[in-house]
Amino acid sequence: MQDTAPHLSTRLIHHDYTPPDGFMAPAPAVHKASTVIFPNVAAMRTREWKDKSSYTYGLHGTPTTFTLEERLCTLEGGLQCVLVPSGLAAIATVSLALLRSGQQVLIPDNAYGPNASMAAATLAPLGIKHALYDPLNPADLAAKITPATQLVWLEAPGSVTMEFPDLPALLRICQAQGITTALDNTWGAGLAFAPFDLEGDGQLAVDISAHALTKYPSGGGDVLMGSIITRDPALHLKIKLLHMHLGLGIGGNDAEMLLRSLPSMALRYRAHDLAARHLARWLQQQPAVVQVLHPALPGAPGHDHWQRMCGQAHHGDGAAAGLFSIIVDGRYSQQQVDTFCDSLRLFKIGYSWGGPISLVMPYALQAMRSLPTPHLRHGKLVRFSIGLESVQDLQQDLAQALEQAFVPL
Numbered sequence: 001m002q003d004t005a006p007h008l009s010t011r012l013i014h015h016d017y018t019p020p021d022g023f024m025a026p027a028p029a030v031h032k033a034s035t036v037i038f039p040n041v042a043a044m045r046t047r048e049w050k051d052k053s054s055y056t057y058g059l060h061g062t063p064t065t066f067t068l069e070e071r072l073c074t075l076e077g078g079l080q081c082v083l084v085p086s087g088l089a090a091i092a093t094v095s096l097a098l099l100r101s102g103q104q105v106l107i108p109d110n111a112y113g114p115n116a117s118m119a120a121a122t123l124a125p126l127g128i129k130h131a132l133y134d135p136l137n138p139a140d141l142a143a144k145i146t147p148a149t150q151l152v153w154l155e156a157p158g159s160v161t162m163e164f165p166d167l168p169a170l171l172r173i174c175q176a177q178g179i180t181t182a183l184d185n186t187w188g189a190g191l192a193f194a195p196f197d198l199e200g201d202g203q204l205a206v207d208i209s210a211h212a213l214t215k216y217p218s219g220g221g222d223v224l225m226g227s228i229i230t231r232d233p234a235l236h237l238k239i240k241l242l243h244m245h246l247g248l249g250i251g252g253n254d255a256e257m258l259l260r261s262l263p264s265m266a267l268r269y270r271a272h273d274l275a276a277r278h279l280a281r282w283l284q285q286q287p288a289v290v291q292v293l294h295p296a297l298p299g300a301p302g303h304d305h306w307q308r309m310c311g312q313a314h315h316g317d318g319a320a321a322g323l324f325s326i327i328v329d330g331r332y333s334q335q336q337v338d339t340f341c342d343s344l345r346l347f348k349i350g351y352s353w354g355g356p357i358s359l360v361m362p363y364a365l366q367a368m369r370s371l372p373t374p375h376l377r378h379g380k381l382v383r384f385s386i387g388l389e390s391v392q393d394l395q396q397d398l399a400q401a402l403e404q405a406f407v408p409l
């Protein structure tokens with residue numbers, strides 16, 4: 001069933017699982033275990049934790065976590081999955097599993113912040129170097145690759161400033177040099193584009209997709225989890241070995257929350273997208289806003305790349321997450337921008353995204369980037385994660401807060 005239904009939304013609901021004899025229900029059972037009990041010593045001695053042929057210990061998986069892993073492989077088009085306690089743990093596990101002293105990792109300058117700070121604070125003392133590349137300039141990536149480069153991180157679009165890179169071009173540069181690529185696929189979530197089939201012809205794939213399940217797969221703002229998905233057994237084993245030695249496990253109840261949320265994920269993602277695009281377009285017309293950073297808007301940084309990768313979905317309407325940023329006219333003070341955020345009633349001030357409640361967060365753009373950003377207008381950045389509230393109510397809320405905070409210039 002799982003392989004034959006043409007649409008992902010169907011495959012996420014009708015998924016193979018094996019209920020106990022004589023029982024069938026929409027949701028799979030939830031198994032919880034640290035100890036796994038063996039029928040006898042001989043069975044204990046022959047069981048193998050590195051593949052899914054048997055169960056050995058809760059840390060190495062239960063039927064519930066194996067089911068979730070399979071569904072996430074279905075979502076992203078991968079073959080193997082490792083579950084970790086957060087999205088950041090997915091990033092850290094990939095980097096620590098693949099990098100050794102003397103080697104180098106390249107990270108896009110607009111990446112999720114803790115990726116680069118983890119490289120500076122944790123990888124550098126291990127003798128692992130890192131450098132930041134301009135994601136909008138494949139030639140800059142090519143120039144920063146050295147014989148020591150072992151891993152290149154990709155992210156589409158970048159966190160906070162939302163530039164959509166030319167992923168196929170970046171990937172081809174890495175592949176030509178035999179460098180492993182890891183995509184932070186949290187924004188695309190397996191729905192906006194296929195990380196293991198970027199051009200739709202089965203030819204171009206990242207090596208690793210890391211995903212903060214905390215966001216859309218959870219959908220509730222209440223679970224922290226991450227996944228690391230691959231299509232190469234040897235690469236998977238390297239990650240799985242480090243995962244085991246770091247003792248990274250996830251709980252059965254959290255896995256259950258994810259299994260409950262996955263079937264509605266495609267619908268939620270589409271609803272977040274439609275509302276976010278409506279509000280992003282409306283904000284483009286507000287006088288205090290000098291730039292709206294949303295890859296689906298014509299003129300936004302990397303829009304053409306978004307169009308090529310994500311523009312086919314929904315009969316040509318394309319697919320995007322419910323996330324975007326605005327740059328407020330630089331003549332307004334940070335205090336006024338803070339007042340705007342504080343004046344919002346439905347939008348709550350908080351990190352993360354993908355949940356039902358709309359969120360807002362001001363960011364100090366200058367402190368976040370090390371390379372020049374000529375494509376970004378001068379001003380102060382505010383990021384929105386659009387939830388599932390009525391879009392009219394959200395627009396009204398934005399209108400009243402804009403009016404409170406920004407007197408006409």
Ligand SMILES: *Cc1c(COP(=O)(O)O)cnc(C)c1O
Nearest residue numbers: 086087088112184186212214225
């Ligand atoms: C949130 C996020 C992460 C980290 O996920 P956590 O579960 O919060 O640790 C990583 N990458 C991106 C792009 C994110 O948005």
